[in-house]
Amino acid sequence: MQKKEFLYEGKAKRVYRTDDPACYIVEYKDTTTAFDGLKKEDLVNKGVLNNSIASLFFAMLHNEGIPTHFVKKLSEREMLVRALQIIPIEVIVRNVAAGSLAKRLGLTEGTPLNSTVLELNLKNDALHDPMLNQYHVQTLGLASAQELARMEELSLRTNELLQSYLKKRQIILVDFKLEFGRFKGEILLGDEISPDTCRFWDAGSGEKLDKDRFRRDLGGVTDAYAEVLRRLLEVK
Numbered sequence: 001m002q003k004k005e006f007l008y009e010g011k012a013k014r015v016y017r018t019d020d021p022a023c024y025i026v027e028y029k030d031t032t033t034a035f036d037g038l039k040k041e042d043l044v045n046k047g048v049l050n051n052s053i054a055s056l057f058f059a060m061l062h063n064e065g066i067p068t069h070f071v072k073k074l075s076e077r078e079m080l081v082r083a084l085q086i087i088p089i090e091v092i093v094r095n096v097a098a099g100s101l102a103k104r105l106g107l108t109e110g111t112p113l114n115s116t117v118l119e120l121n122l123k124n125d126a127l128h129d130p131m132l133n134q135y136h137v138q139t140l141g142l143a144s145a146q147e148l149a150r151m152e153e154l155s156l157r158t159n160e161l162l163q164s165y166l167k168k169r170q171i172i173l174v175d176f177k178l179e180f181g182r183f184k185g186e187i188l189l190g191d192e193i194s195p196d197t198c199r200f201w202d203a204g205s206g207e208k209l210d211k212d213r214f215r216r217d218l219g220g221v222t223d224a225y226a227e228v229l230r231r232l233l234e235v236k
């Protein structure tokens with residue numbers, strides 16, 4: 001597989017074409033951002049850790065029947081993926097009240113949610129990723145009703161799989177964000193699953209093992225990401 005021209009740069013990743021039009025190479029950067037890019041720092045090795053962590057999650061989900069864009073890990077920072085047409089919707093799944101949900105609904109962070117909460121946000125930093133419902137998705141023509149239903153189904157199944165996978169590793173899956181895209185008439189899970197896009201709490205101490213360490217200036221960001229990777233590799 002040959003790396004061809006640079007295609008797109010996001011906040012945490014770069015995307016390149018390959019000699020196969022159906023595949024892209026994603027390169028994970030050390031750049032870490034929060035608050036729609038307002039807070040930004042390069043954290044040494046963060047991209048390497050996230051590439052490894054996301055590769056393990058995608059491989060597990062693939063084995064459990066979730067269609068994802070992941071093909072294989074190519075190098076420390078590179079992953080080969082299917083060339084998706086990205087749907088600009090962020091699907092957020094929540095098991096425990098935290099972050100913007102805790103703020104919006106006046107819940108104490110850490111309150112378990114009685115039932116899983118699924119939210120849709122428009123992927124648009126300039127508008128601060130506003131929340132969408134199915135009517136907004138329809139009127140903006142972002143996805144068909146059928147596609148949205150499939151995205152929601154895959155998100156809830158991914159939640160079940162990730163929750164039990166992480167529980168075995170003493171990690172509570174508080175919430176996470178997923179993105180999807182179209183590929184040959186199918187909806188595939190795309191983007192990344194990593195401590196940048198999830199909230200992971202240590203099951204014993206409640207210690208944060210995710211990007212909230214960066215957002216809230218708690219320090220030890222990459223140490224926490226490395227601890228997540230260590231636990232994923234430790235339990236087979």
Ligand code: TMP
Binds near residue numbers: 176177
């Ligand atoms: P929130 O509580 O800030 O809405 O975040 C919910 C989850 O989604 C959390 O695990 C972090 C993740 N997330 C992203 O990956 N990208 C984003 O742009 C936002 C706002 C949240």
